[in-house]
Amino acid sequence: MKAVCWMGKENIQVLDVPDPKILNPRDAVVRITSTAICGSDLHLYDGFVPTLEQGDILGHEFMGEVVEVGPDVNKEKLKVGDRVIVPFTIACGGCTPCNEQLWSLCDNSNPNAWIAEKMMGYSPSGLFGYTHMLGGYAGGQAQYARVPYADVGPLKVPSELPDEKVLFLSDIFPTGYMGAENCNIRPGDTVAIWGCGPVGQFAIRSAFMLGAGRVIAIDRVAERLAMAQASGAETLNFDDVDVVDALHTMTGNRGPDSCMDAVGMEASGHGVMFAVDRAKQMARIQMDRPIVLRRAIMACKKGGTISIPGVYAGFIDKVPMGAFMNKGLTMKTGQTHMMRYMGPLLERVQRGEIDPSFVISHRLPIGAAPEGYKIFRDKQDHCTKVVLDPWATAA
Ligand code: NAD
Numbered sequence: 234m235k236a237v238c239w240m241g242k243e244n245i246q247v248l249d250v251p252d253p254k255i256l257n258p259r260d261a262v263v264r265i266t267s268t269a270i271c272g273s274d275l276h277l278y279d280g281f282v283p284t285l286e287q288g289d290i291l292g293h294e295f296m297g298e299v300v301e302v303g304p305d306v307n308k309e310k311l312k313v314g315d316r317v318i319v320p321f322t323i324a325c326g327g328c329t330p331c332n333e334q335l336w337s338l339c340d341n342s343n344p345n346a347w348i349a350e351k352m353m354g355y356s357p358s359g360l361f362g363y364t365h366m367l368g369g370y371a372g373g374q375a376q377y378a379r380v381p382y383a384d385v386g387p388l389k390v391p392s393e394l395p396d397e398k399v400l401f402l403s404d405i406f407p408t409g410y411m412g413a414e415n416c417n418i419r420p421g422d423t424v425a426i427w428g429c430g431p432v433g434q435f436a437i438r439s440a441f442m443l444g445a446g447r448v449i450a451i452d453r454v455a456e457r458l459a460m461a462q463a464s465g466a467e468t469l470n471f472d473d474v475d476v477v478d479a480l481h482t483m484t485g486n487r488g489p490d491s492c493m494d495a496v497g498m499e500a501s502g503h504g505v506m507f508a509v510d511r512a513k514q515m516a517r518i519q520m521d522r523p524i525v526l527r528r529a530i531m532a533c534k535k536g537g538t539i540s541i542p543g544v545y546a547g548f549i550d551k552v553p554m555g556a557f558m559n560k561g562l563t564m565k566t567g568q569t570h571m572m573r574y575m576g577p578l579l580e581r582v583q584r585g586e587i588d589p590s591f592v593i594s595h596r597l598p599i600g601a602a603p604e605g606y607k608i609f610r611d612k613q614d615h616c617t618k619v620v621l622d623p624w625a626t627a628a
């Protein structure tokens with residue numbers, strides 16, 4: 234089959250690789266019909282997350298048709314022929330975190346947990362296509378994928394909804410929604426969201442769904458800010474204003490009720506601090522650039538909430554812990570607990586409350602994945618989200 238392989242920093246190649254097979258009794262094999270490139274993939278592309286190996290298959294936002302199931306898959310939940318969305322987190326369904334609906338913290342789905350434990354104390358769940366530290370699972374930017382614990386994660390979707398309307402239930406819609414839920418929004422609240430990438434876009438819409446009165450969205454990319462405005466957000470360009478000052482001015486000096494970091498470890502910025510962060514990240518002295526996190530803590534109102542859907546991988550410097558503590562802030566974060574949100578959000582799509590395809594700018598054949606990664610990373614060609622067709626031949 235064809236698959237998008239990581240061959241090194243900024244080196245993506247589409248290669249012919251062996252088809253996946255059932256390895257464990259609760260596996261299924263899915264023939265993938267649509268797959269997307271995520272902002273999280275860019276951290277791999279840019280070489281900032283350790284434990285990838287040359288030839289690893291990337292991708293964790295995919296859907297398709299079940300073509301094979303292992304003998305122990307619960308046939309009432311999943312059978313050959315079902316059309317499914319596959320969540321990016323892998324969960325066993327039987328451990329303590331799974332029983333508490335903390336799916337992205339599954340105790341059993343990461344066979345390489347010991348590597349993550351060395352860095353983080355405990356491991357999150359395994360993830361598709363996202364390093365050996367997080368399981369070493371082949372990803373879904375491919376024609377087929379093996380899906381472990383296949384009767385737990387995959388969500389069946391009705392045939393009348395086209396792929397583009399449901400594909401993002403595999404990650405970014407639930408991620409934006411959980412990011413908004415983690416803001417503890419009360420009716421009428423003001424929510425500031427850094428990052429108008431795909432996650433930020435779904436976070437903006439989700440914040441309004443959850444009752445926000447105002448959303449103030451921050452980025453520097455014109456078309457992403459325009460998309461945020463079209464969703465009802467007020468916008469700030471961090472190239473033009475001091476964002477913390479502007480947020481205070483816009484909120485009568487109180488600060489937003491909650492602040493979301495939907496940017497994560499590769500945040501951009503200005504001046505000396507940004508240069509220092511970037512140099513330290515390159516030298517592996519600090520793994521992440523916490524530019525947005527610092528600003529969110531400084532901007533947030535006293536007693537407010539910081540929500541962090543943006544991905545961090547390691548250690549960060551100069552976080553204003555004094556402000557965080559003395560303002561009595563709350564911080565909530567995590568890889569998304571996908572299975573909590575997929576069903577309810579599918580219902581919102583079915584009711585016509587949202588059409589998630591609004592975020593797509595590029596539809597490419599899988600062979601064009603290297604170009605897709607580059608234009609998405611560099612925000613070229615008004616790129617907001619790339620969907621790959623695993624079966625289309627290159628144009
Ligand atoms: P993206 O890279 O397309 O978007 C990030 C946006 O942030 C870009 O538009 C960029 O211009 C903007 N940005 C950079 N620096 C900024 C700053 N200082 N202030 C404001 N905006 C800034 O990525 P995405 O797909 O939207 O993903 C966003 C983050 O969410 C990534 O870190 C990704 O890894 C993470 N993510 C987390 C989960 C989860 O489960 N928690 C799931 C999916 C994605």
Ligand code: ZN
Nearest residue numbers: 271272273404
């Ligand atoms: Zn993702």
